[in-house]
Amino acid sequence: EAQVTQNPRYLITVTGKKLTVTCSQNMNHEYMSWYRQDPGLGLRQIYYSMNVEVTDKGDVPEGYKVSRKEKRNFPLILESPSPNQTSLYFCASSWGLAGRETQYFGPGTRLLVL
Amino acid sequence: KQEVTQIPAALSVPEGENLVLNCSFTDSAIYNLQWFRQDPGKGLTSLLLIQSSQREQTSGRLNASLDKSSGRSTLYIAASQPGDSATYLCAALNYGGATNKLIFGTGTLLAVQP
Numbered sequence: 001e002a003q004v005t006q007n008p009r010y011l012i013t014v015t016g017k018k019l020t021v022t023c024s025q026n027m028n029h030e031y032m033s034w035y036r037q038d039p040g041l042g043l044r045q046i047y048y049s050m051n052v053e054v055t056d057k058g059d060v061p062e063g064y065k066v067s068r069k070e071k072r073n074f075p076l077i078l079e080s081p082s083p084n085q086t087s088l089y090f091c092a093s094s095w096g097l098a099g100r101e102t103q104y105f106g107p108g109t110r111l112l113v114l
Numbered sequence: 115k116q117e118v119t120q121i122p123a124a125l126s127v128p129e130g131e132n133l134v135l136n137c138s139f140t141d142s143a144i145y146n147l148q149w150f151r152q153d154p155g156k157g158l159t160s161l162l163l164i165q166s167s168q169r170e171q172t173s174g175r176l177n178a179s180l181d182k183s184s185g186r187s188t189l190y191i192a193a194s195q196p197g198d199s200a201t202y203l204c205a206a207l208n209y210g211g212a213t214n215k216l217i218f219g220t221g222t223l224l225a226v227q228p
Contacts (some may be wrong), residue, residue, distance in 0.1 A: 004157070035218075042118075043158075043203070043218040058215060090157055100145055100207060103216065105157035 002027045004106035006091050012112045013081055021076045021109045023091030031094045032074040033058070033103070034066065036087040043090065049074055081113045116141040116208050120219035128227050131194050135222050137187040137204035145207045147180050147187045148216065152201040161202075162189070194226045 004025045013019055025032065033048040035058075045058030049068040063085055065077040074093075078085060091106040117140045127133050137147070146165050150158040162171045162178040164187070170179040177190040187204055201223045205216040 040220060042220040043205075043216075045215050048215070092158075102148070102160045102163050103158075104160070105150075107155075107157045 002104070004091055004093055004104050006089075006106040006109050008109060009107065010110050012114065014114050015082055016080050019078050019081060019111075021078075021089060021091075021111070023074045023076065023106060024072050025074075025091075025093040025104070026072065027093060027095075027104065028071065029093035029095055029104070030071070031096060031101075031103075032068065033092045034064070034074070034076050035090045035092065036060065037090060037108075038087050046076070046089075081111075083113045085111065086113045087111060116144075116206055116217045118204060118206050118217050118219040120202075120204060120222050122222060123220070124223040124225075126225040126227060127194055129194060129196060131226075132190070132192050133194055133224075135189040135191070135202050135204075135224070137189070137219055139185050139187070139206045139217075141206075141208060142182045142185055143209050144182065145209055147178075148205045148207065149176075149178050149187075149189050150203045150205065152203060152221065158203065191224075194224075196226045196228045199224055199226050 007022045030051050034046040035043040037043045044060050046064050047066040049055040089109045092103040094103045095101040119138045148163045149161045152158050164171045164180040175192040180187045201221040203221045205218045
């Protein structure tokens with residue numbers, strides 16, 4: 001089954017404790033992206049990647065890191081989480097290099113930073 | 115800077131009714147316009163993608179239209195069913211060279227009453 005998976009689905013952590021949210025897709029997509037969703041603000045792009053070893057900032061990259069060492073995986077790293085990073089996070093992928101095609105979303109990771 | 119607006123924020127209709135969801139965008143230089151459905155606890159599911167050169171797309175009971183000159187898109191749902199209850203999001207993909215990105219609206223929460 002074609003899908004985007006994220007782990008964990010739910011996470012409660014404390015300020016400053018490094019964490020990683022994994023994202024994996026099995027569709028051989030070049031383009032992958034991370035979004036956060038907050039009430040009243042909609043989904044906002046954090047980082048995106050057009051291919052292996054090619055990543056760039058989206059609209060709200062502060063406090064986040066990403067890497068793309070393999071085509072299928074695109075982990076999101078919070079080196080020192082803060083309460084303002086409490087949010088619902090989505091990973092997405094699509095064909096092509098520029099994210100112009102239909103984007104497929106993972107189920108989301110709900111993060112609470114205390 | 116692209117801004118995407120969806121009105122109303124919430125809508126409740128009786129089963130069987132035809133309905134229209136609205137999406138407005140400020141920058142007409144879009145590559146495409148996408149409609150998504152979001153169910154609680156799940157990720158976004160792509161419903162329809164309209165290229166900038168197209169005026170509409172249809173899938174089953176769903177029909178999406180695009181009018182770039184007026185900065186509007188509509189999602190028409192025919193013969194609504196309780197299973198259509200979800201949040202509907204529209205997103206505009208803007209030209210930006212290597213930085214194409216989806217700009218999302220904040221969504222319309224639809225409740226179809228049996």
